[in-house]
Amino acid sequence: MTTVNAYAAIKEGQPLEPFTYELGDIGAHEVDVDIDYCGICHSDLSLLDNEWQNAKYPLVPGHEIVGKVRALGANVSHLKVGQTVGVGWYSSSCMHCQQCMGGDHNLCNKAQAIIVGRHGGFADKVRASAEWVSPLPEGVSPESAGPLFCGGITVFNPIVQLDIKPTDRVGVIGIGGLGHMALQFLNAWGCHVTAFTSSESKTEEAKAMGAHEVVASSDPKALKPLAGKFDAIISTVNVPLNWDSYVMALAPKGRLHTVGAVLESFGVSNGFMLIGGQKSVSGSPLGSPATVHSMLEFCARHDIAPKVESFKLSEVNKAIDHLRNGSPRYRIVLDCRA
DSSP: OEEEEEEEBSSTTOOOEEEEEEEOSOOTTEEEEEEEEEEEOHHHHHHHTTTTSOOOSSBOOOOOEEEEEEEEOTTOOSOOTTOEEEEOSEEEOOSSSHHHHTTOGGGOTTOEETTSSSOOSSBSEEEEEGGGEEEOOTTSOHHHHGGGGTHHHHHHHHHHHTTOOTTOEEEEEOOSTTHHHHHHHHHHHTOEEEEEESOGGGHHHHHHTTOSEEEETTOTTTTGGGTTOEEEEEEOOSSOOOHHHHHHTEEEEEEEEEOSOOOSOOOOSOTHHHHTTTOEEEEOOOOOHHHHHHHHHHHHHHTOOOOEEEEEGGGHHHHHHHHHTTOOSSEEEEEOOO
16 A cells, blocks of 8 residues: 555645545556656635535545556556656556547547546555556656646647647637747647637736737737737636637637636627638547657757746645736746655
8 A cells, every 4th residue: 555645625725634545456557657747727726615526535636646556457568667747637548449430639538637537646655557547758847847737738639629720810819827838839839829818917028928029918909900810719717708709810720729718608799700711610638648648849949938936736726826916927837846
């Protein structure tokens, strides 16, 4: 038996407190990881607050994990003990359904999240299935890499899935934890990038991270001159907006794509807004293991990294309050090393 030292919310709405639990025998296809760093994501808050009505307590959050392989199951041959790896939102998928066999493991209807019904990365150890444990390539810093395994792959995946081209004009709504990485990815991809933000204070930062233009999304008149301009607009926000105005900003065959967990109606006023220009509205979850690998290699090649603020694991409640207040620039990472 392996003892895990973690921080957990014992009940909904409670602060996290020290918590220990035991891991049983490791499975043949599983990997145990000694955690060095773990990011804090808004999805952790959603689970802590049971916003999605699927949280189980005690709850150990944390799904942006970077650490070193501690132990390998008998059938795991592509990793080695001591290797630096990352683990994200998914802990496993069935590996035999049509989606998994087709390379879309992230769409498996039996995929398990690492913090839904199991314990995550606000801890010193974690266990996951080998297919979802990704080696960290040289050139990607472990200290800041954690957010790539949730926020990063969330915005990188649509670049691949939508077949975005270097010649495309792409907008990004929301320059926060996800959006700041989307700007970096799209700029390195070769696109003309426009940032839509309600925070004027982020204008210069957005440009430094890859935006060629910055538009004040709080100004209802700002979008009108942009009608028909964008091949794609990626929304990273989790609040309802005037989606009609963004659909109007799309070029023919353009797509408005959400990766933000908007819990209210997400749609347009009428079908003709889409039909006339053959436009579409879509969404996506995180990416497959192969797409995660491509993202990490892309980050290493183009020196892309999340901008992070660091806290010790023992300061986890302070870090969570910092995130709740909307203060981070732009992601938070916990140092889980003893």
